[in-house]
Amino acid sequence: MIGVVLALALLPYTVVGDAVPAPLVEAPGDPARGRAVVTSRQRGLCLLCHTGPFPEERFQGDLAPSLAGVGSRLSEGQIRLRLIDSRRLDPGSIMPSYYRTDGLERVGAAWRDKPVLSAEEIEDVVAFLATLRD
Amino acid sequence: MSAGSRRLSFLGVGVAPVLIVSALVGSAAVGLADADGDSRRSGFDFMGPQTQAMQGDDTSNPGMLAVLEGEDIWNRKAGAADKSCADCHGDAARSMHGVAAHYPAFDTGTGGPINLDQRINTCREKNQEAEPFPWESAEILALSAYVGLQSRGMPVQVGDDARLAGAIKAGDEAFHRKQGQLDFSCADCHDANWDRKLGGSVIPQGHATGYPIYRLEWQSMGSLQRRLRNCMAGVRAEPYSYGSPEFVELELYLMSRSRGMAVETPAVRP
Numbered sequence A: 001m002i003g004v005v006l007a008l009a010l011l012p013y014t015v016v017g018d019a020v021p022a023p024l025v026e027a028p029g030d031p032a033r034g035r036a037v038v039t040s041r042q043r044g045l046c047l048l049c050h051t052g053p054f055p056e057e058r059f060q061g062d063l064a065p066s067l068a069g070v071g072s073r074l075s076e077g078q079i080r081l082r083l084i085d086s087r088r089l090d091p092g093s094i095m096p097s098y099y100r101t102d103g104l105e106r107v108g109a110a111w112r113d114k115p116v117l118s119a120e121e122i123e124d125v126v127a128f129l130a131t132l133r134d
Numbered sequence B: 001m002s003a004g005s006r007r008l009s010f011l012g013v014g015v016a017p018v019l020i021v022s023a024l025v026g027s028a029a030v031g032l033a034d035a036d037g038d039s040r041r042s043g044f045d046f047m048g049p050q051t052q053a054m055q056g057d058d059t060s061n062p063g064m065l066a067v068l069e070g071e072d073i074w075n076r077k078a079g080a081a082d083k084s085c086a087d088c089h090g091d092a093a094r095s096m097h098g099v100a101a102h103y104p105a106f107d108t109g110t111g112g113p114i115n116l117d118q119r120i121n122t123c124r125e126k127n128q129e130a131e132p133f134p135w136e137s138a139e140i141l142a143l144s145a146y147v148g149l150q151s152r153g154m155p156v157q158v159g160d161d162a163r164l165a166g167a168i169k170a171g172d173e174a175f176h177r178k179q180g181q182l183d184f185s186c187a188d189c190h191d192a193n194w195d196r197k198l199g200g201s202v203i204p205q206g207h208a209t210g211y212p213i214y215r216l217e218w219q220s221m222g223s224l225q226r227r228l229r230n231c232m233a234g235v236r237a238e239p240y241s242y243g244s245p246e247f248v249e250l251e252l253y254l255m256s257r258s259r260g261m262a263v264e265t266p267a268v269r270p
Helices: A031-039 A076-091 A119-129 B003-013 B016-029 B048-055 B064-073 B084-087 B116-127 B138-151 B162-176 B184-191 B225-236 B245-257
Strands: B104-109 B112-114 B213-215 B220-222
Touching: A031 A119, A076 A119, B048 B184, B064 B084, B064 B138, B064 B213, B104 B162, B112 B116, B112 B162, B112 B245, B116 B138, B116 B162, B138 B220, B162 B184, B162 B245, B225 B245
Parallel strands: none
Antiparallel strands: B104 B112, B213 B220
């Protein structure tokens, strides 16, 4: 496990319709770092469920739609809300909420009171997914 | 997701033609029938043909080594009572026939459910007057594999003891409760998404008919509770501790959910 996720209060954000239009942090997201998060089995976990245009990744799941072309389908704000809290859009979704710490049970000691991804990582992933265009 | 597209995604693994044939042979081998509309499938059916073959042949099944070790311990005198299991129970093939298929079972001593390991350790303490074997020790895994083998092929019989209704309900609730940082219930994977792929692994239905198992990833034998701790850690939940009432209740619920399916001990799993 690398990288420190500070157990600080989450940054506030505003939902508008089905999106969070404003970035969580001022510094712009970095697509290269975002790609590393998406393909990491420890950080992003995305490919446990999703497939995507990552030919070097052998083991991709089939529990979720492909991430290919997602930047053409969704705006950055829509992608941001799906990462922050996809269960706000569909309470039955199995996609974890990546930026939420409330309403969880029996969270393991190493993960308690921390979101799955930091605000900076969320912005990196948004910036990367926006580059995945058809 | 329809059954059809599930099958397609399964085919996507690229081993399907062999797998389907051997899965049919395999389910016949473990006595499962779909003819009566039972959609329950053992973890065996989701494995690749090589792993199935490894389980299917006692000369290649690494779990049989544990069984042999268990037979040894069965016949060895121990404790202040200086008695072996065999001194009281005789030939395990007769006295332990069908026993494991009933566990977890109601225990009059504690007034609640205990699993097979706990039952064996009860005899260790009370009847042999010896120290109980630690959880996951080679000895307890060997003995439970040996006792378990005496029920191989028999239908799971757990779930009809009225004294355990409350404990089964508690396990049922635990199975459906979301937990961990990733906020998953057991049912989210094993009821709603079985036969689909989580990374490189096919999600089975979570029938615990083959424990203790030899798991290739562990390169060793392990109990059902060890397997469940892996699943809990996978969703970043705090695993229950070994032998806790919560764990035995969950085991009890799982076995009642597998009622009628064939015992496979010692199974091999990826």
